[in-house]
Amino acid sequence: MNRERLLQRLFGLGIGAAAVGLATGGIGYGARELLHRQAEAARRMIGKPLGEQAPRADKVWKKKYGDPIELLVLGDSIAAGLGADLPKETFGARLATRLAKATQRSVRLTTGAVVGSESSMLGAQIAGLRPGYVPDVAVIVVGGNDVTHRVPVADSVKHLEEAIAVLRERGSAVVVGTCPDLGALRPVPQPLRSLGSRASRQLAAAQASAAVRSGAHAVSLADVVGPFFITNPDEMFSLDRFHPSALGYKRTAKAMLPSVLAALGVEEDVPFGHQPPAQPSDR
Numbered sequence: 001m002n003r004e005r006l007l008q009r010l011f012g013l014g015i016g017a018a019a020v021g022l023a024t025g026g027i028g029y030g031a032r033e034l035l036h037r038q039a040e041a042a043r044r045m046i047g048k049p050l051g052e053q054a055p056r057a058d059k060v061w062k063k064k065y066g067d068p069i070e071l072l073v074l075g076d077s078i079a080a081g082l083g084a085d086l087p088k089e090t091f092g093a094r095l096a097t098r099l100a101k102a103t104q105r106s107v108r109l110t111t112g113a114v115v116g117s118e119s120s121m122l123g124a125q126i127a128g129l130r131p132g133y134v135p136d137v138a139v140i141v142v143g144g145n146d147v148t149h150r151v152p153v154a155d156s157v158k159h160l161e162e163a164i165a166v167l168r169e170r171g172s173a174v175v176v177g178t179c180p181d182l183g184a185l186r187p188v189p190q191p192l193r194s195l196g197s198r199a200s201r202q203l204a205a206a207q208a209s210a211a212v213r214s215g216a217h218a219v220s221l222a223d224v225v226g227p228f229f230i231t232n233p234d235e236m237f238s239l240d241r242f243h244p245s246a247l248g249y250k251r252t253a254k255a256m257l258p259s260v261l262a263a264l265g266v267e268e269d270v271p272f273g274h275q276p277p278a279q280p281s282d283r
Helices: 003-013 016-024 029-046 091-103 119-127 144-148 153-169 192-213 226-231 246-263
Strands: 069-075 107-111 137-141 173-177 217-219
Touching (some): 069 091, 069 119, 091 107, 119 153, 137 153, 137 246, 153 192, 173 192, 173 246, 192 217, 217 246
Parallel strands (some): 069 107, 069 137, 137 173, 173 217
């Protein structure tokens, strides 16, 4: 089996990009075969038991409060809520409910996120929004598929920056949840898991820098919620052991909330793992 075919197998698993560094660096045949066997084993364990569609949760949450905040969620399967059993358990719904309680205002949720999306698809998600729609705050969670499909970091960041620019030009505040740590995926054995962790953290760091430089808030999901997925995988992951469970989305929404409140001007200070936009003199 040649190196190109091996890499294709790894990419199909979804951790291929993490192995590129070693493969192009000239690792031996035995090491490549080990990665191949690990990739195939992980593929069989993960599978696709959840399908391709997340529950639709778009509506006004906590109507009793009135004066709704417009919340937009863009990105990949995590943003869409794949792995939740009910609409109220998705990431968007969890965040909308927490935001409503914190502000005592209703929240109208609009989900533009699409399962399987890469950063390059953010533009299409924005273009697909209803005409004239201007969210008060847009939350973007994306990056995992960029890593697994070996998208260059520079390309991923470019598409993220473009999406942030369009949203801010419309008058929306933006919060970016950076790429989760793929090292939390237990079905992926070592050393493949460590390679995935390294690649995802590199992308997350680049996303955070680009976000704050572009005037958005950045939240390191690897830091603020990643430890829960590592220490409590049976509770935090859904049936496929790849996407968050209802509890996983609850934790993720809770972790994102401080920056969402800060972006809306409700709060000033943010905790560890959160970065406010850079000052104009720092950009």
